[in-house]
Amino acid sequence: MARVSSRIGYGFVGVLVVALGGCTGYVKQTDFDAAISELRSNDQKQQQEIDAITQEMHQKFAQYDTQITQMAGRISVDTIAHFDTNQSTLRDEDKKRLDDYAKVMREHHADAVITAEGFTDPSGSAAHNKRLAMQRAEAVRDYLINTGGLNANQVRAVSYGEVKNRQVVPGAHGDKGQANRRVALVTDFAGST
Template sequence: MASVGGRIGYGIVGVFVVALGGCTGYVKQTDFDSAIAELRGNDQKQQQEIDAIKQEMEQKFAKYDTQIAEMAGRIRVDTVAHFDTNKSDVREEDKPLLDDYAKVLREHHSQAVVTAEGFADPSGSPGYNKRLALKRAEAVRDYLINTGGLSASQVRAVSYGEVKNRQVVPGESGEKGMANRRVSLVTDFGGNG
């Protein structure tokens, strides 16, 4: 038994010596600095691309009542589609913006991934509002796919219901709550989503 233990002990020491022997190389400070500078350059390039996309969308959608914001590699287009109380069908007045949005993505950013975020005003129960907001998001998603020509794998729908911290006009429903009954679009460009 002692010889088996001794062979195992020598085997472990041998592996340890081989492992340490492989660590003789090191990274030069100049190589490390160069790699870090390249990574920073890539981050700056990506930020410049996002800024350019945001500016392009701001110019294209200036005629619509939209707010466009950049956030960590994503572009959020707010106030895209609004809905009547208890309704989930896309209104005619919102279709031109959705058409333009789909066209910009199709022609210039075909790899972008879009999330249609559905919202509701607080007039219904939380469960009802969550379901209704999802129907709204799905209606916009389906419109972007079927009419706008975007790929089904490119557009997804989520529901936030009546979540209080995302209401445009807190607590409002009825005519004043139209801004709360909406679908916003979040667009991920590249590997950030």
């Protein structure tokens, strides 16, 4: 009988060890919450780092928004100025691009006819967006004339507002719609070569 009770005793201890051993997979709620909080914090830090790198890349590559290609004695220049939401004030980084654009046009296409085409993202009413796009186009036109030294009769301004078939990112507004909030400069006539 002693052997039977010792076997039962060892069996009980074995079951108890297995039962308690199975509990090692459980985590206290406070430890779980702390781990989740740390993961979320790390995720936010990584997102901030990604956002900072993205912004730095946009600034470094902004100089390439003005592309100058020389072909057979002619120069083609593509420049775009972007705007903040509901604003028509030129940003400093765009002024630099417009300065470069005006210099190229003065030196290589003094007789060119240029149209500043104003656009908005789709937020706001159609009438408001049409007015805002015109204000943006006029801001670029005025800058090219007053600061860039281009002749007033060679730079025009036109508003397209939120026209759908000209949105760079269809339907986007806010941070994602900045590409839609722009003035594109179009060379209607390059002048004589």
